[in-house]
Amino acid sequence: MLRFIAGRLALIPLMLLGVSGVVxxxxxxxxxxxxxxxxxxxxxxxxxxxxxxxxxxxxxxxPLVEQYLSWLWDAVRLDFGVSYATRRPVLDEFLxxxxxxxxxxxxxxxxxxxVSVPLGIWAARHPDKPPDQIVRGIAFIGVSMPNxxxxxxxxxxxxxxxxxxxxxxxxxxEHMLMPVLAVSLMSLSINARMLRTSMLEAGGQRHVLxxxxxxxxxxxxxxxxxxxxxxxxxxxxxxxxxxxxxxxxLVVENIFGWPGLGRYAVSAIYNRDFPVLQCFVLxxxxxxxxxxxIIDILYAWLDPRIRMFAxxxx
Amino acid sequence: MSMENALPAPVxxxxxxxxxxxxxxxxxxxxxLALFIVAAPLIAPHDPDLVDLAAKLQGPSAAHWLGTDHLxxxxxxxxxxxxxxxxxxxxxxxxxxxxLGIIVGGASGFIGGRFDRIVMRFCDVxxxxxxxxxxxxxxxxLGIGMANVIVxxxxxxxxxxxxxxxxxxxxxxxRDYIAAAEIAGAGRMRIFIxxxxxxxxxxxxxxxxxxxxxxxMHVAGLSFLGLGVAAPTPEWGVMINDARQFVWTQPLLVLxxxxxxxxxxxxxxxxxxxxxxxxxxxxxxxxx
Numbered sequence: 001m002l003r004f005i006a007g008r009l010a011l012i013p014l015m016l017l018g019v020s021g022v023v024x025x026x027x028x029x030x031x032x033x034x035x036x037x038x039x040x041x042x043x044x045x046x047x048x049x050x051x052x053x054x055x056x057x058x059x060x061x062x063p064l065v066e067q068y069l070s071w072l073w074d075a076v077r078l079d080f081g082v083s084y085a086t087r088r089p090v091l092d093e094f095l096x097x098x099x100x101x102x103x104x105x106x107x108x109x110x111x112x113x114x115v116s117v118p119l120g121i122w123a124a125r126h127p128d129k130p131p132d133q134i135v136r137g138i139a140f141i142g143v144s145m146p147n148x149x150x151x152x153x154x155x156x157x158x159x160x161x162x163x164x165x166x167x168x169x170x171x172x173x174e175h176m177l178m179p180v181l182a183v184s185l186m187s188l189s190i191n192a193r194m195l196r197t198s199m200l201e202a203g204g205q206r207h208v209l210x211x212x213x214x215x216x217x218x219x220x221x222x223x224x225x226x227x228x229x230x231x232x233x234x235x236x237x238x239x240x241x242x243x244x245x246x247x248x249x250l251v252v253e254n255i256f257g258w259p260g261l262g263r264y265a266v267s268a269i270y271n272r273d274f275p276v277l278q279c280f281v282l283x284x285x286x287x288x289x290x291x292x293x294i295i296d297i298l299y300a301w302l303d304p305r306i307r308m309f310a311x312x313x314x
Numbered sequence: 315m316s317m318e319n320a321l322p323a324p325v326x327x328x329x330x331x332x333x334x335x336x337x338x339x340x341x342x343x344x345x346x347l348a349l350f351i352v353a354a355p356l357i358a359p360h361d362p363d364l365v366d367l368a369a370k371l372q373g374p375s376a377a378h379w380l381g382t383d384h385l386x387x388x389x390x391x392x393x394x395x396x397x398x399x400x401x402x403x404x405x406x407x408x409x410x411x412x413x414l415g416i417i418v419g420g421a422s423g424f425i426g427g428r429f430d431r432i433v434m435r436f437c438d439v440x441x442x443x444x445x446x447x448x449x450x451x452x453x454x455x456l457g458i459g460m461a462n463v464i465v466x467x468x469x470x471x472x473x474x475x476x477x478x479x480x481x482x483x484x485x486x487x488x489r490d491y492i493a494a495a496e497i498a499g500a501g502r503m504r505i506f507i508x509x510x511x512x513x514x515x516x517x518x519x520x521x522x523x524x525x526x527x528x529x530x531m532h533v534a535g536l537s538f539l540g541l542g543v544a545a546p547t548p549e550w551g552v553m554i555n556d557a558r559q560f561v562w563t564q565p566l567l568v569l570x571x572x573x574x575x576x577x578x579x580x581x582x583x584x585x586x587x588x589x590x591x592x593x594x595x596x597x598x599x600x601x602x
Contacts, residue, residue, distance in 0.1 A: 018439035023451070030455035144579035146531050148538050149554060149572035156565050167561075186531075247446025251535045255558070266539050269454040281443070281451035288444040 004300050004307050008293055019285050020075060023278055024068050035060055037272045041084040080279035085271045090279045093264065100170060101260035102287075105242075105249045107176060108184040112241060116188045117234070120195025124230075125222065127200060135192055142189025147248045151182035151255040168257035179256045183248040187241040191234055199230040232303055239295045243288060340584035347578055350397035360388035362395040363546050371564050380570055383553075384560065389567070393574055396548040400537075401578065403464055404529045408522055410468045415475025420514070422476065423483030424506050434480070440473035446532065453541045460549075463542045467532055478521060482514045520593055524586035527579035534575055550575050 027034075035054040039046045044054075055061050059070065074080065080090040123135035158178060159167040165174050202208065203226050211225045253262030261280065268276035300307040350357065359379070366386035373381045380389040422433040440448075452466035486492065487510065495509050536542055537551035550571040557567035 015439070015442045018435070019442050022439055022443075026452060026455050030457075140580070140583070141576075144527055144576055144583055146534050146538075146551075146572060146575050146579075148535060148551075149568070149575065152554065152558065152561055152568045152572070155561055156568070160562055160565065243444035243446070246444050247532075247535070250446065250450070251539060254539060265450055265454075266541070269450060269458065269541060272454065272457070274455075277451055277454040281447055284447045285443050288447075289442060 001301065001307060005297055008296055012289060012293065015289060016286065020072055020282065021068075023281055024071060027274060027278060028064070028067075034058055034274050037274065038084050041271060041273070075278070075282060080282075081275040083268075083276050084273045085267075085276075090275045093276070094261070094279050094283060097259065097261045097264045098283075100258060101246075101249055101253065101262065104176070104179055104183065104253065104258060104260060105245050108180050108187075108245050108249065109238075109242065111180055112184045112187045112191060112245070113234075113238070115184075116191035117195060117231075119188075119192040120199065120234075121222070121227065123192065123196040124199035124203070124226075132196070135196065139189035139193040142185045143193075145185060147182050147186060148251050148255055150185060151178065151252050154178040154182060155255070170257075170259055175256075179249075179252050179258055182252045182255070183245060186248070187244055191237060191241070194237055195230060195234055198233045199226055202226045202229040205229075228302075232299070235295060235299045235302060239292045242291045242295075246284065246288065336584055337588040340581040340588075343577060343581035344585060347397055347401055347581075350394050351402055354395045354398055358388075358391040358394045360391040362387060362391040362548050364388070371560065371567075373564075373566065381564075381566055383556065383567055389570055392548040392553065393550070393570055396550050396553060396571070396574070399460060399543060399547065399549045400530070400534065400551070400575070403460060403533055404526060407464055407467050407471075407529055407533070408526065410464070411472050411475050412518065412522060414468070414472040415479045416511075416514075416518070418472070419476035419479030420483055420506070420511070423480035424487070424502075424510070430480070433476070437473040437476050440470070441477070443470065445470045446535070449532065449536060450539075450541070453536065458541050459544070460537070460542045463533060463536050466536070467529065471529070475518075479514060479518065482517055483510055486510045486513050516593060520586065520589045523582060523589055526582040526586070530575065530579055530582075 035051050035058060036046055038054050038058060039050055044050050052061075059067055062070075078091055080094075082088060083090050083093060086093065119135050119138075123132040126132050154165075155167045155178065158165040165178055167178075169175055208221060208225050211221045216225075249260065250262035250265060252258070253260045254266065261284075264276070265280050267273075268280065364387060366382070368386065369378070369382050370384055370386040371382065372378055372386075375381070378388050378390070380393070382388055383392070418433060418437075422430045448470040449463075449466040452469055453462050456462040456465060492505060492509055495505050500509070533542070534551035534554075537549050538555050540552070540555060543549045543552055553571040554568055557564070557571070560567050
């Protein structure tokens with residue numbers, strides 16, 4: 001197990017190196033000239049002298065490889081420079097907004113798992129009966145519902161009509177209910193449907209029949225012989241859901257006035273604030289990679305077959 | 315518990331006859347949306363950009379079936395015209411993603427060896443990013459606009475398709491009829507185009523249909539954030555954003571465009587499911 005974890009950890013710097021290459025290439029190949037954007041946001045008239053000065057300041061006059069290496073060295077030390085728009089260190093601003101986003105995404109992930117697993121089990125234990133039909137119905141609508149529109153629907157029902165929940169802001173649980181539901185419904189639906197399918201598949205296998213023939217109780221069979229196998233695809237899918245949940249959070253934050261990275265990133269896009277954009281993409285990717293590392297480890301821990309296969313390859 | 319769910323029938327393999335009407339309805343909806351794209355000027359009851367401040371924020375009426383927005387523009391006309399951009403962009407994205415996936419993934423799987431390894435590492439790098447974050451970053455670099463949204467979504471999704479195509483090509487290559495074609499003296503290019511690609515394409519179409527809804531959500535989400543079309547142009551995501559200040563007073567304005575997204579995504583998902591049940595690529599991939 002330790003060897004497996006070490007192997008995965010060793011891959012991460014390589015992945016991030018590739019990521020940094022793509023990000024740097026995008027920054028340089030993008031149509032805008034960073035020097036011009038810098039001058040525009042600093043409200044300095046773009047004369048030739050000012051452009052040359054800004055280029056020297058931003059290091060744009062050096063060879064590309066040298067630029068990349070010094071940029072990479074800064075990124076490794078988490079030094080992303082100052083925002084063109086606010087003139088404050090980008091990392092400080094990013095870390096100021098990050099916790100709210102992580103909080104929303106993490107709660108959404110917990111809700112996704114906590115709701116989808118019982119729903120999936122419920123549906124799979126009554127295939128083609130009303131519980132199954134209800135769950136499949138919810139899941140079908142859930143995967144087709146745009147998260148930001150769902151956010152507005154919830155505001156209409158719970159804030160405008162019923163006056164139960166606050167439509168904006170961050171505070172107690174009542175502020176979280178609607179954003180979390182809006183972010184998690186899609187992943188929740190996909191998960192529930194997937195668990196149902198994989199439980200029905202696992203339930204048809206011989207070891208399950210054998211367990212039943214041994215006279216084990218239905219609950220015992222479901223829990224130990226079906227669910228354990230059926231949960232594996234869910235663990236893999238969770239890795240993908242995390243990416244979607246982060247994306248969903250960034251959008252939904254804009255509806256509920258949630259003080260996270262969503263609005264910060266959108267204003268950076270409007271301002272073409274390159275230091276903010278690169279910090280945003282690099283650190284969000286780092287977080288995403290670390291989440292997936294945890295899931296890989298969890299997966300290997302749950303399924304010895306994966307662990308042995310990965311170790312056998314080395 | 316009774317024995318009735320002791321051993322559920324192999325649900326996956328059984329052909330699903332139920333829900334044929336759902337598939338027909340989904341196909342009809344997709345056909346209608348296609349009609350909106352092709353013939354919006356003929357179908358739309360009004361000019362979508364015609365501002366009439368005297369008639370602003372009206373509810374549904376005989377003149378304006380779905381009411382008017384905050385500038386007095388006809389909602390129905392705007393919803394119909396919006397199909398062009400909301401769905402048209404997804405069609406372009408899908409074509410580009412498929413083309414990139416087939417070229418890169420196909421070459422990678424067919425040529426194999428070191429080339430394959432390098433290309434796949436390159437894909438892995440793109441798969442490392444969270445897609446929506448990567449798309450936002452790219453729009454930030456390229457600038458705001460629908461064309462850049464298309465580029466950003468293509469660049470953040472193509473690697474998935476390259477991976478899938480490669481996998482399909484690899485599994486096809488092992489088939490007996492490919493060996494037969496080789497023995498018969500067919501050239502490599504000919505084997506690739508005439509014997510491998512048709513099978514790959516059939517399965518790819520299913521996956522792409524299932525992915526249309528997902529792509530639509532990404533595009534609508536980005537354009538809801540104001541990163542897509544510019545002001546007067548109608549687009550579903552932007553229309554929801556425009557209407558957000560009227561959630562309290564005129565909630566229908568938020569409802570309509572969202573319904574359009576929901577219904578189209580549902581229709582494409584249902585069609586994709588039906589296609590998959592017919593062709594069952596997952597089943598075939600696993601068992602060949």
